[in-house]
Amino acid sequence: MVYSIKRSMFLLIALFITTATFLSGCNFGESEDEIELAEVTRSVFYAPQYVAISEGFFEDEGLDVELTTTWGGDNTMTTLLSDGADIALVGAETSIYVYGQEAVDPAINFAQLTETDGTFLVGREEHENFEWGDLEGASFLGQREGGMPQMVGEYVLREHGIDPHEDLDLNQGVDFENIPSAFASGDEDYVQLFEPQATQFEEEEIGHVLGSFGTESGNVPYTVYMSKQSFLEENDEQIEKFTRAIHRAQQWVHEQSAEEVAESIQEFFDETDKDTIAQSVERYRDQGSYAESPLLDEDGWYLLQEIMEDAGELPEHVEYDTLVETDFAERVE
Known part of the structure; x- marks a missing residue:
C-alpha cells in the first residue's frame, strides 16, 4: 500500500x-x-x-x-x-x-x-438536534496527520458520509498542544478536544460538546x-x-x-x-x-x-x- x-x-x-x-x-x-x-x-x-x-x-x-x-x-x-x-x-x-x-x-x-478515542467534537455554536452531516462545508481545526485523534476523526466522519479532505475546510497547521488555544482565539466552526478542555470550553461558553469520537469509533x-x-x-x-x-x-x-x-x-x-x-x-x-x-x-x-x-x-x-x-x-x- x-x-x-x-x-x-x-x-x-x-x-x-x-x-x-x-x-x-x-x-x-x-x-x-x-x-x-x-x-x-x-x-x-x-x-x-x-x-x-x-x-x-x-x-x-x-x-x-x-x-x-x-x-x-x-x-x-x-x-x-x-x-x-x-x-x-x-x-x-x-x-x-x-x-x-x-x-x-x-x-x-x-x-x-x-x-x-478520547476526543469530543466541539462546535462554536450550539446545535439542538445535531447530526454529523451538519459538518459538511464547515471549517474544522484538525489534528496532526498520522496521529490517532486525526485518524479516528476521519474514520468517524467517513462512516457518516463526510470526506474530511473534500467536504471540510480542514486546518491541520496547528501544533498538538496549541489546538485548544487556537480554537478559542480563532474562527473555525469545529474542533476535536480532549478533556478537560472540552468541559472547560462549555463552562466558558467558547464552544459546545456535540458528539464523542470515542463512542462513534468503538473499542x-x-x-x-x-x-x-x-x-x-x-x-x-x-x-x-x-x-x-x-x-x-x-x-x-x-x-x-x-x-x-x-x-x-x-x-x-x-x-x-x-x-x-x-x-x-x-x-x-x-x-x-x-x-x-x-x-x-x-x-x-x-x-x-x-x-x-x-x-x-x-x-x-x-x-x-x-x-x-x-x-x-x-x-x-
Whole structure:
C-alpha cells in the first residue's frame, strides 16, 4: 500500500532507529527501581495513571516513577527510542510506524490504559438536534496527520458520509498542544478536544460538546504503555510491578466516585477546577474510555489498523503477537 510519510514523525523515528541502536537495552535510571515514564499529553483521559502515582500504587510496588509530558506522538516516540524514557504512554499506532521502519529494537505494547478515542467534537455554536452531516462545508481545526485523534476523526466522519479532505475546510497547521488555544482565539466552526478542555470550553461558553469520537469509533487500544523490546526482556520484574500498579489504579477509578477521582488527580491539573475534572472523569467513564484491564484486546488491535488504513497511514499490516506482549497483563489480572 502506498502511504505518505508524515511530517516529523517518520523523520525522527528513522533518525533514532539509526543512531540509537547501539544503546538498545540500556536503562538510564539510577537504580533498578526507578522508571522514567513519558506521556504523550496531559489529560483527564489518563486518570488511572495519575491515580497510580497519587494513591501510592507505584510506591507500593517499590517503583519510583518519574513522569514527563512530551507533547505529541512523534516527540514521545523519539524520547523512548533515544532512551530518554523507559516506558512511553502513547498511541499504539506509533509502534506500528516504528516497526514499519524496520527497527532493530521495536517498541512493544504491554498494557493498555484507554480503550476508546478520547476526543469530543466541539462546535462554536450550539446545535439542538445535531447530526454529523451538519459538518459538511464547515471549517474544522484538525489534528496532526498520522496521529490517532486525526485518524479516528476521519474514520468517524467517513462512516457518516463526510470526506474530511473534500467536504471540510480542514486546518491541520496547528501544533498538538496549541489546538485548544487556537480554537478559542480563532474562527473555525469545529474542533476535536480532549478533556478537560472540552468541559472547560462549555463552562466558558467558547464552544459546545456535540458528539464523542470515542463512542462513534468503538473499542480500540487508543493509549497504551510500550517499551523497547530489549527493555522488556531485561526488566521483567519492573514491568510486571508497573503493570500491576496500573491495573490496581484502573479498578480504583471504576470503583470510586468521580469526585473522589478528581480529588486524587487534581494535583496534575493545577489550573482546572475540581468540579470540571469530576465532570470530565464522569464523561470518560460513562463512555467506557478507561480500560478496566491492562490486557490489550486483539480485536481492538486490528480495528486500529483498519482505522489507520482508512486514513492512508498504515505502512503494513502487523500481527497482534508481533507488537503486543500480553504476559504482564495476564500475570496481574
